[in-house]
Amino acid sequence: MRALEANFDGLVGPTHNYGGLSYGNVASSNNSARPSNPKQAAQQGLLKMKSLHDLGMLQGVLAPQSRPDLNTLRRLGFTGSDSQVVQKVAKKDPALLASCYSASSMWTANAATISPSSDCPDGRLHFTPANLVNRFHRSIEHDTTGLILRATFANEDHFSHHQALPSSDHFGDEGAANHTRFCQSYGKTGVEFFVYGQHAFNGQAPNPTKYPARQSLEASQAVARLHGLKDEQVVFAQQNPDVIDAGVFHNDVIAVGNGNVSFYHQLAFLNTQKVNHNLQQAMTNMGNGKMQFIEVPDDQVSVQDAVTSYLFNSQLLSLPHLNDGKMGIVVPQECLENIKVSAYLDQLIASDSAIEEILVFDLKQSMSNGGGPACLRLRVVLNEAEQAAVNPACIMSDSLFSGLMAWTEKHYRDTLSESDLADPQLITESHRALDELTQILDLGSVYDFQF
Ligand code: SUG
Numbered sequence: 001m002r003a004l005e006a007n008f009d010g011l012v013g014p015t016h017n018y019g020g021l022s023y024g025n026v027a028s029s030n031n032s033a034r035p036s037n038p039k040q041a042a043q044q045g046l047l048k049m050k051s052l053h054d055l056g057m058l059q060g061v062l063a064p065q066s067r068p069d070l071n072t073l074r075r076l077g078f079t080g081s082d083s084q085v086v087q088k089v090a091k092k093d094p095a096l097l098a099s100c101y102s103a104s105s106m107w108t109a110n111a112a113t114i115s116p117s118s119d120c121p122d123g124r125l126h127f128t129p130a131n132l133v134n135r136f137h138r139s140i141e142h143d144t145t146g147l148i149l150r151a152t153f154a155n156e157d158h159f160s161h162h163q164a165l166p167s168s169d170h171f172g173d174e175g176a177a178n179h180t181r182f183c184q185s186y187g188k189t190g191v192e193f194f195v196y197g198q199h200a201f202n203g204q205a206p207n208p209t210k211y212p213a214r215q216s217l218e219a220s221q222a223v224a225r226l227h228g229l230k231d232e233q234v235v236f237a238q239q240n241p242d243v244i245d246a247g248v249f250h251n252d253v254i255a256v257g258n259g260n261v262s263f264y265h266q267l268a269f270l271n272t273q274k275v276n277h278n279l280q281q282a283m284t285n286m287g288n289g290k291m292q293f294i295e296v297p298d299d300q301v302s303v304q305d306a307v308t309s310y311l312f313n314s315q316l317l318s319l320p321h322l323n324d325g326k327m328g329i330v331v332p333q334e335c336l337e338n339i340k341v342s343a344y345l346d347q348l349i350a351s352d353s354a355i356e357e358i359l360v361f362d363l364k365q366s367m368s369n370g371g372g373p374a375c376l377r378l379r380v381v382l383n384e385a386e387q388a389a390v391n392p393a394c395i396m397s398d399s400l401f402s403g404l405m406a407w408t409e410k411h412y413r414d415t416l417s418e419s420d421l422a423d424p425q426l427i428t429e430s431h432r433a434l435d436e437l438t439q440i441l442d443l444g445s446v447y448d449f450q451f
Contacts, residue, residue: 002384003118003187005258005318006058007377008152008394009049010106011404011437012042013064014430017416018369019098021137024211025370026247026307034368038103039412041365043405045106045376048330048361050401055328056320058387059396061404062152062378065105065144066434066447068427072140073100083424090422099137101421107371108378109177109252110138111145115227116181116381117158118189124160125386126227127153130175131164134214139167147446153380155389162226165219170200173219176378177250180257182279184288186381191282192227193235194220195251195269197244206270208244215239215250232285235278238270247307252374254306258316259325261354263294265306294353301344309338311345313372316355328357330373336360393442403440407433 020032053059070082076096078085089097105111115126129145132138142164153159165171178197183190197213207213217236224234239251243265248254255264262279269275272295280291296311306312315330322328329348335341348355366376382390393400411433413420420426435451438444 006380008060008062009377010108012106013103014433015067015101016041016103024249027370031368035417039414042408053396069100102137107375109375110175113179113223121228126160128162129164130173151443158389171219177252178215208241210245237275246303261292266298309335309341310372313374326356330359
């Protein structure tokens, strides 16, 4: 059955702000406490979704989470009405309030790890929400993520939804940001590539010394087991700890793949030669053809340039108008503002690699928190029956785009500062917006507030 890759982007929630919450994510630290523009953030994301839809890609929308997370605040001992809870936290612990107000679920590459049905022995598509234990503000996402995924992919004959892994650093899991699937064509059994930052149980060196390694090998192994993947179709690889210490907090900041193409920085992995050998071996095991490795040399694009421009946080897309395995690359505009990266991209397009076309987007609001084009999307390979089983209200269309643009105009602020988070009015605004969204996206009750 014909299969294709859909991208489900996270809709940026109404409380998008710069909390400085992600140690090891350089942009998040550098922009801490700057005022944000939630409306612009949401609209920049919607414009990317609409453009890819216009190019004939199947584009989905994943709903944001309800913020502030009042349940978590109550669990932490804050009492009273919703506005009393928020006012008490604002006084006692503004950093906690920012965490519970974060719109970080917009980076849906971290929502879950997904294995397409053609990779799984039960013929269903498997989802494991990521526990995101490493950062507190993200560790409170996975329960609602699971509900939103179930509401979007609501058919047990086709979709198998797992629980997130146990919430401990031993099983630290950051989802699809550290997972890539390679294949000859989407409908064929492919190879699943899991990249981890540390061994959790035997503490085997080398580990990063400055910034945290968010993903453990043990978490990646557990996800592969849950999805029923065979040993011969799976490759595990360790990230180079030095690049984690240089600000590469997820592998998708330094590598991306699609089809049989692996596009990565020379210093991305601990032992690149072995990694590439294992990938090719697994492709051969599964009856797929040759991999195309596009390695970007450090003397052309340094790790620092990769981190600031987000060259590798791009989407490699098999655009419908391109033939013979050719792809487009979706990059943030920061790539064109960096002379070295821009020169590299020119050279890449002129070469005879599979990457043939560049698409550039202004995603500055998300980029300023360390989230580029690839962070904003969750890839879901779907065959025709599965496409028909997805909640149709979550699929991008001209009318959904104009509906969501109007919805952001109606409900979103165009500036939000740290001090605004204490404003009780923001709770009502956020609830009102999300209540209306559940109807637009036909989600049922995924949120726990009463409105
Ligand atoms: O987890 N930033 C996110 C960015 C996630 C990017 N995702 C991928 N690479 N796939 C993170 O660090 C910053 C929030 C703040 O500081 O307000 C934040 O959570």
